[in-house]
Amino acid sequence: MLVLEQYGVRLVRVQEKDIEMVRNWRNQSDIANYMEYRNFITPEAQKIWFKSVNNRNNYYFIIEFEGKQVGLINAKNYDVGLGFGEGGIFISDKDYISSFAAVFATLCLLNFMFLKLNVSKISRIRILSDNDRAIHYNKLLGYKLLSDQEHVDNQLYELHVDDYKTIGAKLNKAAAILSDQNAELKFSGEVCDENMEAINALL
Numbered sequence: 001m002l003v004l005e006q007y008g009v010r011l012v013r014v015q016e017k018d019i020e021m022v023r024n025w026r027n028q029s030d031i032a033n034y035m036e037y038r039n040f041i042t043p044e045a046q047k048i049w050f051k052s053v054n055n056r057n058n059y060y061f062i063i064e065f066e067g068k069q070v071g072l073i074n075a076k077n078y079d080v081g082l083g084f085g086e087g088g089i090f091i092s093d094k095d096y097i098s099s100f101a102a103v104f105a106t107l108c109l110l111n112f113m114f115l116k117l118n119v120s121k122i123s124r125i126r127i128l129s130d131n132d133r134a135i136h137y138n139k140l141l142g143y144k145l146l147s148d149q150e151h152v153d154n155q156l157y158e159l160h161v162d163d164y165k166t167i168g169a170k171l172n173k174a175a176a177i178l179s180d181q182n183a184e185l186k187f188s189g190e191v192c193d194e195n196m197e198a199i200n201a202l203l
């Protein structure tokens with residue numbers, strides 16, 4: 001199990017015992033409506049999904065904030081040759097949608113992937129073109145719409161590590177203040193086949 005901690009959030013890598021909770025979150029209409037795949041997810045389908053992503057190229061984390069499990073964040077489909085993966089996040093607990101949970105979780109994961117591991121130069125995300133809240137949020141992080149995506153429903157955005165080092169420095173400084181200086185990035189876990197070699201080397 002891999003755990004990342006920073007700014008008062010804990011990102012705990014999803015385990016098989018978590019997948020029913022994640023399935024229930026994902027089936028919530030207010031979450032599913034902002035996803036490309038909107039069909040109801042069955043327990044059987046969820047088990048198949050978990051088997052397909054429980055590997056060194058996919059990292060799904062439960063977001064823990066203020067002692068509660070409030071959402072999910074991921075870096076998926078990492079390509080070693082291309083040096084980038086695809087990110088995503090949702091907050092399942094309505095009480096935390098307007099909190100700092102999403103921002104702190106995003107910074108924690110980007111700091112780990114970009115600055116600690118130093119194996120990625122690019123992060124990509126997909127956002128539905130009518131999801132104004134997510135578009136605004138991710139632009140603040142430095143994500144930019146790719147040039148051929150203007151008329152696509154599920155649009156692809158990209159964040160380069162050099163842009164993140166500039167924009168992220170300001171965001172991390174603000175996050176440190178807002179989280180009472182709880183800014184140290186901590187990580188723990190066990191060496192396992194489901195981790196990429198760079199992660200195992202840190203543990």
